Amino acid sequence: MRRRARLWAVALLLPTFGSGCYTVHHGYHGDKLLTNGPGLDRPTKVVRHFESHDRQFFWIHGGIPTGEPLNALELAAREAGPHPGVVNLKVKEGQNAADLFYTHVPCLLGIVCGTWSTWAEGDVVEYETPVAGRNVR
Amino acid sequence: MKGFRLRFRAALVAALGVSLSACFTMNHTFPPNTQFGRRPEGSVGVRSVGDEGMKNYLLSGLVPYTSFGTKDLAKDPGPGRRLADVEIETQFNWFDFVVSIVPGLYYGYYVWAPRHVGYEAVVVEDPSEVVAATR
Numbered sequence: 432m433r434r435r436a437r438l439w440a441v442a443l444l445l446p447t448f449g450s451g452c453y454t455v456h457h458g459y460h461g462d463k464l465l466t467n468g469p470g471l472d473r474p475t476k477v478v479r480h481f482e483s484h485d486r487q488f489f490w491i492h493g494g495i496p497t498g499e500p501l502n503a504l505e506l507a508a509r510e511a512g513p514h515p516g517v518v519n520l521k522v523k524e525g526q527n528a529a530d531l532f533y534t535h536v537p538c539l540l541g542i543v544c545g546t547w548s549t550w551a552e553g554d555v556v557e558y559e560t561p562v563a564g565r566n567v568r
Numbered sequence: 569m570k571g572f573r574l575r576f577r578a579a580l581v582a583a584l585g586v587s588l589s590a591c592f593t594m595n596h597t598f599p600p601n602t603q604f605g606r607r608p609e610g611s612v613g614v615r616s617v618g619d620e621g622m623k624n625y626l627l628s629g630l631v632p633y634t635s636f637g638t639k640d641l642a643k644d645p646g647p648g649r650r651l652a653d654v655e656i657e658t659q660f661n662w663f664d665f666v667v668s669i670v671p672g673l674y675y676g677y678y679v680w681a682p683r684h685v686g687y688e689a690v691v692v693e694d695p696s697e698v699v700a701a702t703r
Contacts, residue, residue, distance in 0.1 A: 457596070457656040459605040468601035472608055472696035477703045493660050503596075504604050518701050520604065524658060525593035550593075556701045 453493020455524060455549065459504035464516030465553075471516060475556035481510045482552045486530065490544050507551040520553035594623060594685060596656050599644040601698050602689075603652040611652065611694040617642070620657075620686030622664075641687055651689040659684045 534545035
C-alpha cells in the first residue's frame with residue numbers, strides 16, 4: 432500500500448520538472464508580409480481565403496513534445512506560397528473537442544500525454560501591379 | 569428509472585463538454601494593422617514593447633474567467649504607428665502545472681487551469697497608408 436502511494440507520488444512529481452518545457456512560440460522571420468490589417472501599403476487583390484490548423488502531441492504534460500513545434504505565423508506564411516503576404520490574419524491556439532478528448536480520456540487527464548492545437552486564418556494577397564524584382568517567381 | 573437518470577446525466581455532461589470545448593482557445597488579438605512578419609518598407613522602429621500574464625480557465629479550460637488574455641495584452645500604439653516583429657509565447661509553466669494538475673487529481677484541474685501568455689514587439693512609425701485588399 433505504502434509502496435503504491437510512493438509510486439503515485441513519484442509519478443505526479445516527475446512531470447513538474449519537465450512541465451516548464453511546453454511552450455508554444457509564434458514567430459516569423461521570413462520575407463512574407465503578415466498582418467491583421469485589411470491590406471498592405473499598395474493595392475492588393477485577395478487570391479484566396481485559408482484556414483489552417485496544426486496539432487502537436489506531447490508526453491507528460493508537455494514535458495516531452497513530439498514533432499514540429501507549433502507556430503501559427505509560420506503556418507500562415509506557408510499558406511502564402513509564392514504570394515507576398517497574408518492580410519486579415521487571425522491567430523489562435525488551444526484545445527478543440529478532439530484535443531480535449533485525446534488529453535482527458537486516453538491520456539488520463541493529461542498526465543500521460545496530450546495534444547495542443549494552433550490555428551491561422553486569413554487572406555492570401557497578391558499585388559495588383561507586380562514590382563520588378565519582387566514577388567515575381 | 570435510476571439507470572435513465574444516470575444516462576441522462578452522463579449525456580448532459582458530455583453535451584456540455586462538447587458545447588463548451590471551443591471556448592478553450594486563446595485568440596491572439598492585436599491592434600489593427602499589426603505586422604507579424606517582415607516590417608513594412610520605410611518603417612522606423614521607435615521602441616520595444618511587451619507584456620505577459622496569466623490566463624485562467626474553469627473546467628479544465630472550457631470557460632475562460634479572466635479577461636486578461638492576449639486580447640488585452642497589446643495596446644494600440646497610436647496614430648501613425650503600429651506594432652511589428654510580433655512574437656507570441658504561450659507557456660504551461662511549473663506554476664500552471666502545480667496549480668492545475670497536482671491538486672487537480674482531487675479537484676483542481678477542473679476548477680482552475682491557468683496558462684501564461686506573453687508577447688514582444690516593436691512599435692514602428694510607418695508613413696505609408698494601408699490600402700484594403702480587393703476581392
